[in-house]
Amino acid sequence: MADCSHDCSACSADCSSGKKDFLKKPHKGSKIGRVIAVTSGKGGVGKSLVTSLLAVRARSMGLRCAVLDADITGPSIPKAFGAVGLATGTDGNILPVQTRSGIKIISMNNLLEHEDDPVVWRGTLIAGAVLQFWTDVVWGDVDIMFIDMPPGTGDVPLSVFQSIPLSGAVVVTTPQNLVEMVVKKNVNMANLLHIPMLGIAENMSYFVCPDCRKPHEIFGASKAESLAERYHIPAFSRIPVDPALAALADAGRIEEADTDCVGEIFAEILKSKKI
Numbered sequence: 001m002a003d004c005s006h007d008c009s010a011c012s013a014d015c016s017s018g019k020k021d022f023l024k025k026p027h028k029g030s031k032i033g034r035v036i037a038v039t040s041g042k043g044g045v046g047k048s049l050v051t052s053l054l055a056v057r058a059r060s061m062g063l064r065c066a067v068l069d070a071d072i073t074g075p076s077i078p079k080a081f082g083a084v085g086l087a088t089g090t091d092g093n094i095l096p097v098q099t100r101s102g103i104k105i106i107s108m109n110n111l112l113e114h115e116d117d118p119v120v121w122r123g124t125l126i127a128g129a130v131l132q133f134w135t136d137v138v139w140g141d142v143d144i145m146f147i148d149m150p151p152g153t154g155d156v157p158l159s160v161f162q163s164i165p166l167s168g169a170v171v172v173t174t175p176q177n178l179v180e181m182v183v184k185k186n187v188n189m190a191n192l193l194h195i196p197m198l199g200i201a202e203n204m205s206y207f208v209c210p211d212c213r214k215p216h217e218i219f220g221a222s223k224a225e226s227l228a229e230r231y232h233i234p235a236f237s238r239i240p241v242d243p244a245l246a247a248l249a250d251a252g253r254i255e256e257a258d259t260d261c262v263g264e265i266f267a268e269i270l271k272s273k274k275i
Contacts, residue, residue, distance in 0.1 A: 038054070039149040064144075082252025093138045166195050170196040172200075175221065
């Protein structure tokens with residue numbers, strides 16, 4: 001383990017027995033039940049939307065919920081929840097911002113004076129900041145935490161998968177032909193690091209015409225079910241193209257959204273192990 005380059009793609013070693021050497025404990029003032037990473041091999045597929053819907057679902061069931069926004073350079077969680085204020089802290093500890101319904105969140109935009117200030121950092125520094133969200137934020141008692149991941153399989157996803165004790169991961173896709181390659185990359189990374197893949201969320205899966213009320217697969221036929229079967233992923237959800245849902249996110253009112261579209265995945269998440 002001392003010679004580890006942290007490049008799992010070029011490594012043949014079985015790190016399952018040594019992974020605990022990388023794991024970091026949360027802040028001593030935090031007690032967290034389950035931690036779920038929401039990930040994708042490419043950008044623009046709707047990871048933040050899926051993260052938000054899962055968090056809203058959890059809170060609507062009375063669970064104490066938190067969101068760690070690991071997309072440092074493109075944070076959107078505060079905007080979706082209307083929680084754009086600055087985080088506070090005492091004695092060097094950071095306190096998360098709370099949404100209207102009581103979901104605890106932390107994001108880089110909760111630490112910047114202006115939400116449009118760019119974060120021009122190299123990958124290792126970004127990964128370190130994400131881990132500080134885990135170790136330095138006083139989360140308190142949390143039943144379930146969702147981590148909104150940046151796209152790809154680089155520094156931040158690797159650091160999260162290695163250093164935060166995850167209960168599992170959800171991969172977000174869209175119906176295009178490119179999707180299978182994206183899913184396969186995520187599944188392979190999760191398998192390398194022994195992270196259970198709990199579900200596929202296919203965003204922009206279909207559009208319901210307001211006139212005829214029929215669903216139309218405007219971006220191609222759904223692949224969610226076939227991919228779930230092929231890669232032995234236990235649950236899948238199809239999320240429609242819905243202007244009303246987009247409007248809620250834009251207005252910071254995502255907590256008013258209907259979350260039935262992620263119900264299958266959330267049921268599987270509740271079966272996952274606590275950390």
